[in-house]
Amino acid sequence: MMMRSAAALAGLLACTTPVFAGVCQTTNLMPEVLAFRAATAGLPPDQRAARFVTEVVAKHPEFFKSDIFGNDDELRGYAVRLFDPDHPEHFGDYPPLTDAKLAAFSADFPKVFASAETRFAKAFPDFACTTPILFGPSFGRFGGSGGVGPDGVYRMRFGIDMLAMIESPSDLPVLFSHEMFHVHHSQVLGNALKQNLGVVWWGAWVEGLASYVSYRITPGATPKQALAWPADLYERMQAPGAMKQASAQMLLDMDAKGKTYGLWFHMNESYPGLPSNAGYYMGYRMAEALAARYSLPELARMSPDELKPLIRAYLTEQSK
Known part of the structure; x- marks a missing residue:
């Protein structure tokens, strides 16, 4: 497969990370991640993982820099799971993650989250959602996880690759509502x-x-x-x-x-x-x-x- 040029890759990754319009401050890393996967598809998995750490992870410490992932060496080891087509990500007895499922899930979940957010705000009119919410790859480490980033800010993160493996689309509204309630509960108490x-x-x-x-x-x-x-x-x-x-x-x-x-x-x-x-x-x-x-x-x-x-x-x- 012909590789895209470094300039083309830089252009893909320079795009603004999507933010949903709603009550919560949300950041979606998945378009950037999928663009990186497509642009580096011809490289060996270890090289893809190494470049991912330097070219993507370094731009988003708020998602990737935590005790869940460890240092850069550990993170590279986890990231290989997302970039090795011969050994796709899997969890327990669930089917391995496919490119098609990850792409479809990444395209669908923003709409599901937006609908869940609207319902939640209706049920809890005082919902302020001051906790930033991020969506990205967890390399099978978590589906949903709250934590404090290197800047001392608490954020809620969703691992879209993990969710694509273990959740069906019909389960997502319940999952998102559950985690939004944790955000709300923490804020009101x-x-x-x-x-x-x-x-x-x-x-x-x-x-x-x-x-x-x-x-x-x-x-x-x-x-x-x-x-x-x-x-x-x-x-x-x-x-x-x-x-x-x-x-x-x-x-x-x-x-x-x-x-x-x-x-x-x-x-x-x-x-x-x-x-x-x-x-x-x-x-x-x-x-x-x-x-x-x-x-x-x-x-x-x-x-x-x-x-x-x-x-x-x-x-x-x-x-x-």
């Missing part, structure tokens, strides 16, 4: 939210409420979609005795952190008889119960001091 991060009962509430909100405001969504991972989480927690067992255990673990937190919220970790990420389901059910008495905006603004006795009472009742 401020330090009150941050002070309790990593504590079991608060983790259940924060993740469960985001899951419940994404279900409630997305037309046609199902609880299974809202809880997402593992795929059978909702069904397994519907099994006889599962809710009772989980409620009794979470009562004991309410204020726990560290390894115990991981049993509720980390993949491939769980209590015997319960699925991974059972904490998401428990929080979903808490939010569902309280939504009978409070609106979604009211739930978003409830402080930890207000919520903790309500959650303890809920778990106590469910454990009987």
Whole structure:
């Protein structure tokens, strides 16, 4: 294949990174990434990855410079996954990522995000979305991830290659709404939210409420979609005795952190008889119960001091 000239490549990469028109400040790196892939298609994968780090990554430290990717050497190693046609990116049992799927997904997701943003702003009129949101390749490292960049600014990032592998188009509205709620929740609660991060009962509430909100405001969504991972989480927690067992255990673990937190919220970790990420389901059910008495905006603004006795009472009742 004839390679494009360096000047042509420079012209492709000099284009302005697209920004969506909406409430959130969004930056989409995918057109630049796809242009780079097309322009370097004839090079060996390791050379493509090396050039990607110097020609693309260097321009966008806000997306790529974090502990998720490590230093430039580590980043080059991850980037090879996106630039080796003989060993395409893959995750678990999902089909490998193809050029056609990545291109189609990259073309579709901005419209889906814009629609989800409109619905979210309608459900939460005080939604300010001061957190920058970025879309780019994570080389299979994450689908959605919040983090502080080298400039000290907190941003929400979406790994479009990862999402193209593990999500269907119908799942995206729920995913985007879930992550937008985290942005909104952090903004309306401020330090009150941050002070309790990593504590079991608060983790259940924060993740469960985001899951419940994404279900409630997305037309046609199902609880299974809202809880997402593992795929059978909702069904397994519907099994006889599962809710009772989980409620009794979470009562004991309410204020726990560290390894115990991981049993509720980390993949491939769980209590015997319960699925991974059972904490998401428990929080979903808490939010569902309280939504009978409070609106979604009211739930978003409830402080930890207000919520903790309500959650303890809920778990106590469910454990009987």
